Amino acid sequence: MEILKVSGVNKAFGGLKALNNVNLAVEEGTVHAIIGPNGAGKSTLLNCFVGRLIPDTGTVMFGDTSLIGLKAHKINQAGVSRVFQTPEIFSDLTLLENVMIPTMAKRDGEFALHAFKRLDRDAEIHDKAMHMLEDVGLAEKKDIVAASLSRGDKRRLELAMCLVQDPKLLLLDEPTAGMSRADTNNTIDLLKRIGDRGITKVVIEHDMHVVFSLADKVSVLAQGTVICEGKPQEIKGDPRVQEAYLGGAHL
Amino acid sequence: MTTKTSPMRDMIFFFVFAVAVLTMPVWLAPIGAGYPDLLQKFAIYGLFATGFNLLFGLTGYLSFGHAAFLGVGSYSAVWAFKLLGMNPLPAAIMAVITSGLFALAIGYISLRRSGIYFSILTLAFAQMSYNLAYSVLTPITNGETGLRVLRSDPRLFDSSSAVDGPLIANLFGIEMTGYAGFYFCAVVLLIAFFIAQRIFRSPFGIMLRAVKTNQNRMNYTGLNPRPYTLAAFVISGMYAGLAGALLCITDPLAGAERMQWTASGEVVLMTILGGAGTLLGPIFGAALIKYFENIFSAFNEQTLHEIFGFLPDFLEGPVVSVTGLFVGEGWHLTLGVLFMLIVIFLPGGLMEGFSRIGRLFKRSSGKSGPGSATAPAE
Amino acid sequence: MDVILLQLLNGLDKGGAYALIALGLTLIFGTLGVVNFAHGALFMLGAFCAVTFNKLLSLEVVTTDPTKTTAWGSPLEIRTPYVEAYLGDFGSWMLNYSVPMSILLAVPVMLLIGFVMERGLIKHFYKRPHADQILVTFGLAIVLQEIIKAIYGANPIPQSAPELVRGAADIGSIFGFDPGVIVYPYWRMVYLGFAGVVIAAVFAFLRFTTFGMVVRAGMADRDTVGLLGINIERRFTVVFAIAAVVAGLAGVMYTPILPPDYHMGMDFLVLSFVVVVVGGMGSLPGAVAAGFLLGILQSFASMNEVKAILPGIDQIIIYLVAVVILLVRPRGLFGRKGVMEN
Numbered sequence: 001m002e003i004l005k006v007s008g009v010n011k012a013f014g015g016l017k018a019l020n021n022v023n024l025a026v027e028e029g030t031v032h033a034i035i036g037p038n039g040a041g042k043s044t045l046l047n048c049f050v051g052r053l054i055p056d057t058g059t060v061m062f063g064d065t066s067l068i069g070l071k072a073h074k075i076n077q078a079g080v081s082r083v084f085q086t087p088e089i090f091s092d093l094t095l096l097e098n099v100m101i102p103t104m105a106k107r108d109g110e111f112a113l114h115a116f117k118r119l120d121r122d123a124e125i126h127d128k129a130m131h132m133l134e135d136v137g138l139a140e141k142k143d144i145v146a147a148s149l150s151r152g153d154k155r156r157l158e159l160a161m162c163l164v165q166d167p168k169l170l171l172l173d174e175p176t177a178g179m180s181r182a183d184t185n186n187t188i189d190l191l192k193r194i195g196d197r198g199i200t201k202v203v204i205e206h207d208m209h210v211v212f213s214l215a216d217k218v219s220v221l222a223q224g225t226v227i228c229e230g231k232p233q234e235i236k237g238d239p240r241v242q243e244a245y246l247g248g249a250h251l
Numbered sequence: 252m253t254t255k256t257s258p259m260r261d262m263i264f265f266f267v268f269a270v271a272v273l274t275m276p277v278w279l280a281p282i283g284a285g286y287p288d289l290l291q292k293f294a295i296y297g298l299f300a301t302g303f304n305l306l307f308g309l310t311g312y313l314s315f316g317h318a319a320f321l322g323v324g325s326y327s328a329v330w331a332f333k334l335l336g337m338n339p340l341p342a343a344i345m346a347v348i349t350s351g352l353f354a355l356a357i358g359y360i361s362l363r364r365s366g367i368y369f370s371i372l373t374l375a376f377a378q379m380s381y382n383l384a385y386s387v388l389t390p391i392t393n394g395e396t397g398l399r400v401l402r403s404d405p406r407l408f409d410s411s412s413a414v415d416g417p418l419i420a421n422l423f424g425i426e427m428t429g430y431a432g433f434y435f436c437a438v439v440l441l442i443a444f445f446i447a448q449r450i451f452r453s454p455f456g457i458m459l460r461a462v463k464t465n466q467n468r469m470n471y472t473g474l475n476p477r478p479y480t481l482a483a484f485v486i487s488g489m490y491a492g493l494a495g496a497l498l499c500i501t502d503p504l505a506g507a508e509r510m511q512w513t514a515s516g517e518v519v520l521m522t523i524l525g526g527a528g529t530l531l532g533p534i535f536g537a538a539l540i541k542y543f544e545n546i547f548s549a550f551n552e553q554t555l556h557e558i559f560g561f562l563p564d565f566l567e568g569p570v571v572s573v574t575g576l577f578v579g580e581g582w583h584l585t586l587g588v589l590f591m592l593i594v595i596f597l598p599g600g601l602m603e604g605f606s607r608i609g610r611l612f613k614r615s616s617g618k619s620g621p622g623s624a625t626a627p628a629e
Numbered sequence: 630m631d632v633i634l635l636q637l638l639n640g641l642d643k644g645g646a647y648a649l650i651a652l653g654l655t656l657i658f659g660t661l662g663v664v665n666f667a668h669g670a671l672f673m674l675g676a677f678c679a680v681t682f683n684k685l686l687s688l689e690v691v692t693t694d695p696t697k698t699t700a701w702g703s704p705l706e707i708r709t710p711y712v713e714a715y716l717g718d719f720g721s722w723m724l725n726y727s728v729p730m731s732i733l734l735a736v737p738v739m740l741l742i743g744f745v746m747e748r749g750l751i752k753h754f755y756k757r758p759h760a761d762q763i764l765v766t767f768g769l770a771i772v773l774q775e776i777i778k779a780i781y782g783a784n785p786i787p788q789s790a791p792e793l794v795r796g797a798a799d800i801g802s803i804f805g806f807d808p809g810v811i812v813y814p815y816w817r818m819v820y821l822g823f824a825g826v827v828i829a830a831v832f833a834f835l836r837f838t839t840f841g842m843v844v845r846a847g848m849a850d851r852d853t854v855g856l857l858g859i860n861i862e863r864r865f866t867v868v869f870a871i872a873a874v875v876a877g878l879a880g881v882m883y884t885p886i887l888p889p890d891y892h893m894g895m896d897f898l899v900l901s902f903v904v905v906v907v908g909g910m911g912s913l914p915g916a917v918a919a920g921f922l923l924g925i926l927q928s929f930a931s932m933n934e935v936k937a938i939l940p941g942i943d944q945i946i947i948y949l950v951a952v953v954i955l956l957v958r959p960r961g962l963f964g965r966k967g968v969m970e971n
Contacts, residue, residue, distance in 0.1 A: 050471065071470075071475075072470040072471055073469075073470050073471075073472075073473050073474055073475045074473075076470075076471055076472060076473030077473040081471070081472075082471050084471075088465060088467055088468040088471065089465065089468060090460075090461050090464040090465050090468060091464055091465065092460065092463065092464040093457070093460060093461065093464060097457055097460075100457070101457065101458065101461050101469075101472060101474070102472045102473070104454050104458075105472045105473040105474045106473065108454070109473075110473060110474055110475040110478075111474070111475050111478040111479065112454070112455075113455055113482055114453055114454040114455050115449070115450050115453050115455040115456070115482075115486075116446075116449050116450075116453060117453050117454060118258060118449070118452050118453065119452060119453055119454050119456075119457060120256050120257060120258070120452065121258065122454070125454075161468075161472065165472075165473070311760070313760045313763065360952065360956065363956060364955055364956075364959060366759060367664055367759050367763070367910075368906065368955055368959070370763065371902055371903065371906050371951065371955070372951075372952060372955055374899065374902075375903060375948035375949075375951050375952055376948070376952070378899060378945075378948050379944070379945040379948045379949065382941070382944035382945055382948075383941050383944060383945060385944070386940075386941050386944050387940040387941030387944070388941070512899060513895075516767060519764065519767075523764060576776075576779050580778075580779075581775060581778075581779055583771060583775045584771075584772060584775035584776065584779065586771065587768050587769070587770075587771030587772035587775055588768075588772055590764070590767070590768035590771065591750075591765055591768035591769060591772065594761055594764045594765040594768060595750075595753070595765060598757075598761060
């Protein structure tokens with residue numbers, strides 16, 4: 001079943017056509033990678049999924065809901081979480097608090113005036129958040145302020161904040177950008193592990209190594225259009241992809 | 252400490268705070284602050300700053316127009332006296348309701364923008380209220396003279412004896428002046444402090460801190476920051492309104508100058524001085540400013556000569572004239588300098604200063620831990 | 630028609646003052662990225678340069694005239710200002726022109742103040758949050774105004790315009806209205822012309838000098854200019870000093886219109902901020918246009934005809950306009966997107 005269906009999406013900034021009739025279908029339970037050279041429109045496309053940008057024309061369907069024109073928090077409440085290229089976390093708060101917030105958002109909705117309840121008495125939220133921190137291996141750092149984490153740990157924290165909401169669809173914007181090889185491999189392991197939960201993932205990635213070790217299906221975006229789609233192995237050999245992506249050099 | 256909160260610790264903290272507030276007349280007497288008028292001010296402005304801190308300290312939204320709510324609270328309280336009688340309870344309730352509604356309207360509009368634009372919007376609204384209170388709203392505010400209770404006012408629920416009695420707020424026969432007035436304010440402060448403490452520890456409180464750190468992430472976490480900030484704004488406005496009512500309960504006169512933007516600046520100052528985002532800081536800052544205002548503005552050349560009398564004459568003259576700039580009429584100069592020093596060197600306010608000193612002691616006794624990386628103390 | 634023209638003229642001089650202060654504020658915003666709440670205090674300091682200059686010139690010598698006696702029989706004391714005693718007619722001329730002449734004092738003084746402020750304080754706040762900048766400059770504004778209060782007292786000190794331009798012109802008669810309908814003081818015309826010259830000078834400086842080019846580039850994209858290897862920090866000091874001089878000059882020339890007192894800066898600051906916001910943060914033409922616009926609007930709102938329909942509108946018009954503009958056009962009239970949002 002298709003969980004995300006993008007059809008005929010166009011987006012122009014002034015004279016620049018960033019997305020040109022993009023069609024894309026993401027199967028439920030799969031890892032779908034979107035690759036492409038710089039400026040191909042990958043981030044623009046992702047921004048159209050989460051309410052940051054509104055496409056000029058076209059539709060973005062998440063199950064039966066149209067995501068176009070929906071506010072970012074509504075889209076999240078519908079079950080879409082996003083990991084950013086530079087981790088977006090609550091840097092002044094502790095790790096535990098960072099994970100408790102999305103847990104509460106999932107349970108209590110976009111706004112709840114629980115001004116008189118004690119958070120430290122809410123065992124359900126606390127335990128769920130702690131479990132998640134353990135899963136990503138940050139449990140012993142739970143009382144540390146997030147700003148003091150390393151870049152790799154911040155990434156993991158952000159991932160934990162998304163995963164704790166049990167999203168139906170997880171969007172990852174270059175999850176290994178700027179990471180060392182070791183950190184990258186750790187992240188791949190982590191992403192594979194959470195793959196077991198059956199969360200559908202859309203990954204934007206530069207790093208071929210990551211794409212080929214994770215993805216079930218790959219879409220190649222160039223100059224705002226999907227030029228090619230298929231299994232990683234098929235993509236690897238496709239001359240069109242090599243042309244667009246590497247200017248003819250071999251992968 | 253934020254992470255190691257427990258209901259028990261908070262109870263003890265609140266209990267100690269309550270005892271400290273209620274015994275202020277005793278332990279503040281040696282430094283010359285043990286008289287009711289000043290103590291009332293400590294409690295009232297402590298309340299005002301606590302409310303302001305719920306907005307600024309938690310969400311980071313810097314309102315430059317909070318004095319408007321103080322003024323609205325004052326006017327509502329006096330009107331409650333005029334219409335209903337001199338009982339302080341309806342006055343306080345009415346002030347909280349009107350200032351809450353007022354804050355809802357202003358907040359709804361102002362919170363559409365953030366950063367400096369929000370500050371300017373709140374400032375603009377406060378200045379409008381101030382200007383209107385002085386001019387066309389004179390029938391409600393009595394303009395420059397200020398609004399006060401008159402003998403001819405209806406005061407529906409006042410008993411016949413109270414009707415002929417002095418025009419002072421009285422709670423079932425106890426007149427709200429002197430120490431009785433202080434204890435009334437102190438109890439209100441304690442209730443308000445308790446609520447603030449609960450908000451700090453609540454899911455709502457943590458959402459407000461999330462607003463301050465990263466609204467973008469909040470949106471992508473499925474949370475709508477707008478109602479959270481609006482709720483904080485309204486609660487904060489209600490605190491200000493209640494403080495305004497208390498000002499009138501201890502002295503039933505409301506003037507427009509209470510709404511001027513310098514008054515808004517003062518509450519910002521109190522909060523920053525004590526430490527924004529901490530529970531105790533704003534109250535501490537408010538008390539400190541009111542105390543020094545009282546002490547410093549009472550100084551004159553004569554008292555300075557007495558203080559520096561031990562100096563040789565050629566030194567005494569210049570010393571007195573230089574310090575003379577900072578006291579009496581020049582008290583605001585001291586305030587300005589103090590304010591700058593705090594913002595420059597101690598952005599976390601005095602509470603941060605205390606915790607730095609505390610850490611210094613811990614370190615010197617060899618018990619330093621990874622404490623520096625944990626959340627700031629409260 | 631005549632009433633409208635009169636109000637238009639009345640709004641212009643106030644608008645000129647707003648425009649000058651807002652121009653400096655915007656320059657500082659745009660280049661330094663600093664929210665300067667002490668800018669009104671600079672305006673006030675400029676005004677007190679004029680007061681000081683006048684006081685210096687009016688220091689008196691006391692001579693006695695033995696040939697004349699007072700009613701009580703003691704020799705008549707004649708007090709003459711030093712400048713008149715030593716320089717004769719030129720001295721009296723100087724006294725007469727003390728307000729425009731104090732520009733000579735104000736320029737170096739304001740340059741110095743601007744330099745010291747930027748190097749001593751503002752410099753350390755480039756990387757701090759806007760809230761901190763607002764707070765520290767707010768504190769500075771209090772300090773400056775209290776110092777002035779300690780020196781000059783709390784009462785306004787009237788300054789007079791040179792005799793030549795002390796009266797008022799019957800502008801209306803030029804345009805064929807009845808005499809006496811549209812009367813406009815000469816000094817306000819002078820102020821308007823002066824504001825125009827200063828604004829033109831600032832724009833010319835930014836437009837035609839290399840320095841100005843770098844500053845404009847810095848306003849457009851600060852990071853890139855920094856990457857080009859241009860030392861932008863050193864220029865910040867100059868920009869701040871220029872903004873201080875502009876505000877100071879606006880204050881000097883405003884003294885005959887409004888007797889300066891220590892809190893005039895704060896009064897103008899709040900309004901100038903509104904002007905900057907309405908014009909659009911970081912837009913220089915926006916600041917100037919909004920300055921005049923709001924000055925004129927304010928003057929229209931204080932007409933009796935308008936007040937009869939909307940009582941109290943004169944008290945709130947500026948703030949009301951600011952609120953409306955901020956809500957319907959968040960970046961102001963001329964502003965770019967995303968300036969000072971966070």
